[in-house]
Amino acid sequence: KKKQASIANFFKK
């Protein structure tokens, strides 16, 4: 089962 990652986890705030 795969879950959707959030884009904010990859790009710095």
Add this chain to the structure above:
Amino acid sequence: MFEATFNQASILKQVLEATKDLVNDANWDCSAEGIALQAMDSSHVSLVSLSLRGDELASYRCENQISLGINMNTMTKILKCAENNDRTIIRADDDADVMVFVFESEGRDKTSKYEMKLMDIDSEHLGIPEQEYSATVQMSSKEFSRIVRDLSTIGENVEITVDKEGITFGAKGESGSGTVSLKSNPSVDEGSSNITIDLTDSVKLNFALRYLTFFTKAAPLSDNVSLSLSADVPLMVEYAIGDVGFIRYYLAPKIDD
């Protein structure tokens, strides 16, 4: 004062079609260089980044940086009041609470003027790191739209594999499965898939087709699309907007639970 003139309304119409399903409200950040927009979709799964260079527009001026908070649906509706070939001017005074649209017909015999209320939008600006991708695939934007549409009939997710053979898109669903493979082939024969692949490492990643479907709304902007992939980072899907700029979409991968 900010003012940008587009020789044709169609570019703006197409930009709005390419973003309005993903983003409801967005700040259009205008500076001396041009117009930039960055926004996440409401689920924070994807991000769209638009760049239009002022010096490639019919005319452009922006003395002071200004962020124009725009409801994308409202702007789409106003742009529908323009013919594709209408010369289009968008304008806002510093500290203005409206954006002005002027549409001039090709024969210059009809001028329409609309005002749209601006909004205060609190938006997070994310830093997108420079990324060397393991694989970059250039292909026909129509072909990419077609594959996304076809595989959406099978499942919710697509597995994209890029290796030296080419690129394969695969989907699985309750009722079956499907794959589409395009061979990397530099031949210029009519009817060939005509893709180019720049590969340093093979990659295999999973993505939600729902978001790729939103991205393919940008296909009218460009004949070609480029897909850039690396393990464990967001996919980048880029459509060039002539010499004026680009629209880039980033989509977070599906990861093992």
